[in-house]
Amino acid sequence: MNEKKITASEFERQRALNLDALLEQTRVMQPTLIDDNFTKVVVNRLPVNVKRGKASSTMFDFVGLILGLVAAFLFFDSAAFIQNAISIIPASLTLTIANITVAITALFAFAWAGWWTAEKAIN
């Protein structure tokens, strides 16, 4: 007895307000956009010579890495390097305005470099 009756226009209005229903409708009614002319235009614009050097450049990187590791193993005095690195660390640190400025500048530079690298990688 308490059933709420809605008019046809109200039903249409509610349906139009339903985002999922609207999207469902676009999915079902998605047009087929196939055009031979479009394909021809794309194919005509394709470059004739494409350099796809992934395999060769990867091999080059790999050989370089191996050579670098061998050289490091033969000529690099790791114990002395660690000693030197430890000796660089100061026993005490006094923060000055100049230190903080340099640190903040370096931080911004690294952040910008990170952002730039990410942008380049995406594109």
Add this chain to the structure above:
Amino acid sequence: MQQLDDSILIELAIEKNDQRAFGELVNRHQSNLRYSMRQLTDWNEALADDLVQEAFIQAFKELHRFRKQAKFSSWLYRIGYNTFLQHVRRKQLDTEVLDDQPLSAPETSMEQSSSESSTSLLHKRVARLLAKLDPERRSVLHLFLHRQHTQQEISDIMGVPLGTVKTHINRGRQSLQEGLVAWQE
């Protein structure tokens, strides 16, 4: 060519620079990509088709980077989306971010155009709603609501963190719903 699997066509295009094989791939995948691009560009058909052409050419050049365990259509979409983003950045096109504001009603000429079929109007209407979102959110919403990809798939396709995808979906849905209500009033 029409009988061959996508992976074989890709192999032919990479190994033999076979443009006919790539043409077949264009034939197979153009419809979805052209539709997606129209949705991203507020149904600007000419612009969308230009961007899709650019995307296909870019895909041809980068074909050797395609990992075969991924779906070619998803990889293609990512290239298309990046092409669209580059265009937006170049032209500073429709980047009005209105997520926190009520959406404006569409122009009456679009609603009242009697020459437009109702189907075409429906797609334009959704594109107009999406156009009010920033480009990244627009793409996430399109992939989620129209293409019905999972959140993880969208994250993988667009190279966006999963948390960002979730935020885009929640806030984007809300914006679209508000837009729908605004149109009815």
